[in-house]
Amino acid sequence: MQRIAVLGAGSWGTAFAKVLADAGRDVVLWARRPEVADEITGQKLNTGYLPGIRLPETLRATADPILALDGAEAVVLAVPSQTLRANLASWRELLPEGVTLVSLAKGIELGTGKRMSEVVAEVAQVPSEHVAVVSGPNLAREIAAQQPTATVVACMDHERAVAVQRASANGYFRPYTITDVVGCELGGACKNVIALACGIAHGLGFGDNTMASLITRGLAETARLGAALGADPMTFAGLAGLGDLVATCASPLSRNRSFGERLGKGETLAQAQEAAHGQVAEGVKSCSSIQDLGAKHGVDMPITDGVRRVCHDGLDPRAMAAELLGRAQKAERQ
Ligand SMILES: NC(=O)C1=CN([C@@H]2O[C@H](COP(=O)(O)OP(=O)(O)OC[C@H]3O[C@@H](n4cnc5c(N)ncnc54)[C@H](O)[C@@H]3O)[C@@H](O)[C@H]2O)C=CC1
Ligand SMILES: O=C(CO)COP(=O)(O)O
Known part of the structure; x- marks a missing residue:
């Protein structure tokens, strides 16, 4: 080659x-x-x-x-x-x-x-x-x-x-x-949405505990979707799963994280889009397609749903945080 x-x-x-x-x-x-x-x-x-x-x-x-x-x-x-x-x-x-x-x-x-x-x-x-x-x-x-x-x-x-x-x-x-092509592609697509969530949290002024919680629970919902679609669960512990998730959620270079930060600071979708100067923040569209995919397979994806509603339904980022924390209590591996 x-x-x-x-x-x-x-x-x-x-x-x-x-x-x-x-x-x-x-x-x-x-x-x-x-x-x-x-x-x-x-x-x-x-x-x-x-x-x-x-x-x-x-x-x-x-x-x-x-x-x-x-x-x-x-x-x-x-x-x-x-x-x-x-x-x-x-x-x-x-x-x-x-x-x-x-x-x-x-x-x-x-x-x-x-x-x-x-x-x-x-x-x-x-x-x-x-x-x-x-x-x-x-x-x-x-x-x-x-x-x-x-x-x-x-x-x-x-x-x-x-x-x-x-x-x-x-x-x-x-x-x-x-x-495992399925696991790699899901890892790559879903981490953009979780990075938007981390950006929103950062924009709201939250620190590293919030980031780590979003990263970990974001990985949990990605892995749930992966299980439903036949991915190898171990892929999510690898470079295309946790590796990419950590890099994107933590880096100010990430377009998705930066986009989320603007939303968290109160900018509208249009304002954040303008600031991206034409460069793609994939999670803004994929939050809808991933949410739909999860719903089709009966997979609960609360962070993805929250991001989708902030981006496209005008949900206040503070209300997203309150809703995620107000969900029914459950065991970690459920
Ligand atoms: N930038 C990064 O750090 C990474 C990006 N990716 C992924 O790679 C893919 C491409 O991303 P980037 O190169 O970063 O995007 P970008 O926004 O920097 O560039 C997109 C390129 O596609 C071209 N293009 C062709 N037809 C287009 C159309 N109809 N509408 C819009 N653009 C069109 C644009 O002219 C531009 O050259 C995305 O799925 C992204 O998630 C993956 C890993 C790293
Ligand atoms: O995919 C990426 C890093 O692996 C790039 O992320 P952003 O598209 O958020 O910049």
């Missing part, structure tokens, strides 16, 4: 393209806007998404998907969850035969309740075994600054997971493999 296309030149697409290029791969990055592609190829910068980061000399970018996909042995999908279906549909005819499709997106599709690998297999019309997922504590800016991190490459076909692992491993990026 030498020639790789990365489709999406936002923060994570650009940082992951850098990871692959630093690992010695021949990478072409697709950017929606030609001026972003020109800046990456010409100046080795993507100032809109990764200010101050110098990109590898070998990294090329284009706004033409035909050029990005030509000869690719793996195709990395780095666009937001809710646009992935439409983006991929426009690229489907260009995908090389038998290629491994790698999803970086952390969300659940609105309306269908599908995980991103399900959307990818459906739209690209390929077997699930051709779709891999990369998930873990991977804040793009830290990785772009070459700070050490680990991640998980999930694929039902172990050989394909190993190929992506080998293609991306470098001196600051350590990928592990796993076959």
